[in-house]
Amino acid sequence: GEQVEQLPSILRVQEGSSASINCSYEDSASNYFPWYKQEPGENPKLIIDIRSNMERKQIQELIVLLDKKAKRFSLHITDTQPGDSAMYFCAASEMGTGNYKYVFGAGTRLKVIA
Amino acid sequence: GALVYQYPRRTICKSGTSMRMECQAVGFQATSVAWYRQSPQKTFELIALSTVNSAIKYEQNFTQEKFPISHPNLSFSSMTVLNAYLEDRGLYLCGASGNSDYTFGSGTRLLVI
Numbered sequence: 056g057e058q059v060e061q062l063p064s065i066l067r068v069q070e071g072s073s074a075s076i077n078c079s080y081e082d083s084a085s086n087y088f089p090w091y092k093q094e095p096g097e098n099p100k101l102i103i104d105i106r107s108n109m110e111r112k113q114i115q116e117l118i119v120l121l122d123k124k125a126k127r128f129s130l131h132i133t134d135t136q137p138g139d140s141a142m143y144f145c146a147a148s149e150m151g152t153g154n155y156k157y158v159f160g161a162g163t164r165l166k167v168i169a
Numbered sequence: 170g171a172l173v174y175q176y177p178r179r180t181i182c183k184s185g186t187s188m189r190m191e192c193q194a195v196g197f198q199a200t201s202v203a204w205y206r207q208s209p210q211k212t213f214e215l216i217a218l219s220t221v222n223s224a225i226k227y228e229q230n231f232t233q234e235k236f237p238i239s240h241p242n243l244s245f246s247s248m249t250v251l252n253a254y255l256e257d258r259g260l261y262l263c264g265a266s267g268n269s270d271y272t273f274g275s276g277t278r279l280l281v282i
Contacts, residue, residue, distance in 0.1 A: 056228075089270060098262060098276040099213070144212060150270070153220060156203045157264065157271060159213040 057082040059147050061160025069168055074132045076163045078145035081126065087150040088121060088128045089157065093142040103130070106150075135167045171197045173265050175274030182253050182281055189249040190277040192263035197272075198243040199265035204236070207276075208259040216261075219246060243267075253281045 061078045068074045078088075086107035091099035105112045105119045105128065112119050118131040128147075132139055142164055146157040174193040182188045192202060201220045205213040217227040219240040227233055240246040246265070250257050258281045264271035 087270065098260065098273060101270070101273075104270065148271075151268065153223065154218075155201055155220075155266060155268075156215055156218045157213075158215065159205075161212045 057085060057147055057149075057158040059145060059158050059160040061145050061163060063163060064161060065164045065166075067166045067168060068135050070136060071134055074135050074139070074165055074167070076130045076143055076145065076165075077127065078129065078147075078160050079125075079127045080147040080158075082147070082149070083123075083126065084149050084152070084154075085126075085147040087148045088119070089146050089148075090117075090119060090130050091144045091146070091159075093144065093162075095141075099142075099144060132165075135165075137167050137169050140165055140167045171195075171267075171269075171272045173199075173263060173272045173274040175261075175263050175277055177277055178275060179278045180280070182250075182279070184254055184281055185252055187249055187251045188253055188279060189247055190261055190263075190279075192246045192248075192265065192274055194244045194265040194267075194272070197265075197267040197269075199246070199267060200243065201266045201268075201271075202238075202240050202246040203264045203266075203271065204238060204246075204248050205262040205264065206257075206259050207262065208256075211259075213262060216248070250279065253279070255281050257281055 089104040093099040145160040
């Protein structure tokens with residue numbers, strides 16, 4: 056089945072700089088890639104997603120890139136703030152199929168240092 | 170909009186006992202329901218995927234005997250953790266989809282003592 060690798064596991068950046076998280080997947084049938092942010096003690100919240108018919112998507116300071124050939128996708132947070140400190144999870148899925156489920160990466164703990 | 174309610178939010182059960190958790194979809198038809206477990210400091214492991222009119226598919230390391238799931242209609246699903254032990258503690262997340270992106274509930278946090 057699908058496996059998703061996520062790196063790095065821990066990321067520390069200075070406030071105002073950019074943070075990048077990278078994920079790779081194995082199943083070429085995957086066509087939908089959401090990103091989740093999880094604060095301590097809370098459930099994960101969807102922050103941005105990208106479908107396979109796109110290569111780039113931006114929502115404010117969040118940018119996701121998708122390289123279908125390389126089976127890689129990434130999240131870039133520009134101008135990081137202390138409030139961006141959290142766990143981030145990527146996921147891959149086959150939307151629209153009978154096997155539609157999210158397979159999550161292992162997570163990245165982002166710490167933004169003031 | 171699409172909402173998913175999960176209850177209870179938090180629960181404690183004695184080791185060896187069972188605990189049932191519920192998932193309610195509001196505002197859409199949940200044709201697929203996926204149950205996940207997040208153990209402390211870990212990622213979200215898929216327990217099983219339930220699609221209406223199909224058999225429930227359990228992932229490796231998870232069985233129907235341990236985590237029986239019911240998905241009787243397009244708005245409700247429940248899962249029971251049978252014979253819970255320490256390693257079953259964590260956040261249990263229910264995600265529901267009506268052929269769009271999954272909407273997740275707030276989770277049921279299970280503590281086993």
